[in-house]
Amino acid sequence: MKIRTILFGTAAVVMVAGVGLVVWAERHPALAPVDPPDPDTLDSALVEQGEMLAAAGYCSSCHTTSSAEPYAGGRPMETPFGIVYATNISPDPETGIGTWSEEAFKRAMHEGIRDDGAYLYPAFPYDHFTQITDEDISALYAYFMAQEPIRAETxxxxxxxxxxxxxxxxxxxxxxxxxxxxxxxxxxxxxWNRGAYLVEALGHCGACHTPRNAFGARETARKFEGARVDGWYATGIGPGSPSPLQWSEWAMVNYLIDGWDRDHGIAAGPMTPVVNNLAHLPEDDIYDMAEYLLSFQEDDGRDHEAILALAEEREFESQTIPEADLLDDPALRRGQERFAGSCADCHRRVADTTPLALVSSVTGPDPINLINVTIDGIRPPDGVPDKSMPRFTTIGDEELRDLVAFIRHHFTDLPEWEDIDEAIATARQTFGRRSD
Incomplete structure (x- = not known):
């Protein structure tokens, strides 16, 4: 009888605790809807400020699928737990946030709680946005409420x-x-502090460039070390940067504004809309961001002259390979011949491109970016419209593997990538291309 009483009591305690946890977890109330504000009544200066802040946070990168329907949502975001779709944040009263009060908008940004009291998934980076000042949240709210309402179900x-x-x-x-x-x-x-605010709060750079644990949380001890995100590799931008040449302030500013620097290469994939948005910020803000980001860079005493000499040495002279220079390894030789026939015309010494020996997609720890741009090409950022790269849509998996392996072998002295096949499979899934 005593044991039964103890078991019953334990079960009762567990049940009460469970109910209490559920009540605690669902403690956030729904906030009353409001009528969408008349855009003509909004403070134009506040709206203009909000537009700049939205660019700093590149909100359109996630919440816009088609340029014809800005902020209408619908963009799929791949996570280890499934697909989360970006929501409609236009002021449509039925499918967007038109009936959200400013209080509801602030709560979503600062606490990750929707207007109805439900939790937002951290694919929406409220763990960064919580740091945004109340004044900037008010400006963002005014800007979004001034946009054209678009009816689009998420x-x-x-x-x-x-x-x-x-x-x-x-x-x-x-x-x-x-x-x-x-x-x-x-x-x-x-x-430095202004740069930290733009990078950590509005820009939420760590949401992509910091590795995550098994539960999808940022590993803060590995800040800015780089991570695979949405089928791309967000490169390390601190001590983990794979760039052979250390970043200077001028190079970082060039890259953030235009999306290209001669010593580092071009922005591609998800980084392209980021730099297109950053181009709308005041130049002082970009310099502040560069100062903050560069404060994580460690001077490891690398020999820049030797690195540049290696890059020069590895550049192709032409599309013709002398018989004596052909590689013995069959796979690398096939990659070498494919590079000479399809790539060398642009990626050679006389071309106005960054030497491949200096590009992080070649020198980094993950081959996915090099594979992605080979398959899908590069539509360059707005600041460098002449830096495009064509798609190689007909290249098969084996041919692609040989090409990527050769590029890594020839343009670096780094170990070969061991996960090229997995990265090719991921890239095929990302771009929906048929493979051989």
């Missing part, structure tokens, strides 16, 4: 059990989310 997320249970995000937040506004570092200057 597709249902494709998440399996238990990841489709939003209430469980209360536990994720408890473990990995620290709400709070940006706090300047008093030991740093004004420019």
């Amino acid at each position: 597709p249902a997320n494709e998440l399996g059990f238990p990841f489709n249970i939003r209430t469980l995000l209360a536990g994720w937040n408890l473990l990995y989310f620290t709400p709070g506004r940006f706090a300047p570092d008093p030991e740093r200057g004004e420019e």
Whole structure:
């Protein structure tokens, strides 16, 4: 009887605790809807400020699928747990955020809670946006409410059990989310702190460039070390940068504004819309971002002259390979011949391109970016419209593998990639191309 009483009591305690946890997790109330504000009544200066802030946060990169329907959402975001679709944040009252009050908008940005009290998935980077000042949130709200309402239903997320249970995000937040506004570092200057605010809060750069753990949370101890995101590799931008040449302030500013620097190459994939948005920021903001990002770079004493000499040495002279220079390894030789026939005309010494020996997609730890641009080409950022690269849509998997292996072998002295086949399979899935 005593044992039964103990078991009954334990079960009762567990049940009460469970109910209490559910009640605690679902404690956020729904906020009352409002009538969409008349755009003519909005402060034009506040709207203009919000437009610049939206560019700094490149909101359109996720929330716009078609340029004809800005901020209408619908873009699929691949996560290890399934697909999350970006929502409609136009002021449409039925499918967008037209009936959201400013309080509801602030709560979503600062706490990751929707207007109806449900949790937002951290694919929406509220763990960064929580740091945005209240004043900047007000400007963003005014800007979005001034946009054209677009009726567009957001597709249902494709998440399996238990990841489709939003209430469980209360536990994720408890473990990995620290709400709070940006706090300047008093030991740093004004420019560094402005750059930190733009990078950490609005720009949420770490959302892509920082590795994540098994639960999808950023590994803060490995900040800016690089990570595979959405079928691309967001390269390390701190000590983990794979760039052979260290970044200078001028190179970083060039890259952030135009998307290209002679010593580092061109922005591609998801980074292209980022730099297109950053181009709308005041130049001082870009310099501040560069100062902050470069503060994570460690001077390892690398010999820049030797690196440039190696890059010069490895450049192709022409599309013709002398018989004596042909490689013995059959796979590398096939890649060499394919490079000479299809790539060398642009990627050779006389061309106005960054030497491949200096490009992070060649020198980095993951071959996915090189494979992606080979398959799908490069539509360059707006600042460098002449830096395009054509698609190689007919190249087969084996031919692609040989080409990528050769490029790594010839243009670097780094170890060969061991996961080329996996990366090719990922790229084929990303771009929906038929492989041989």
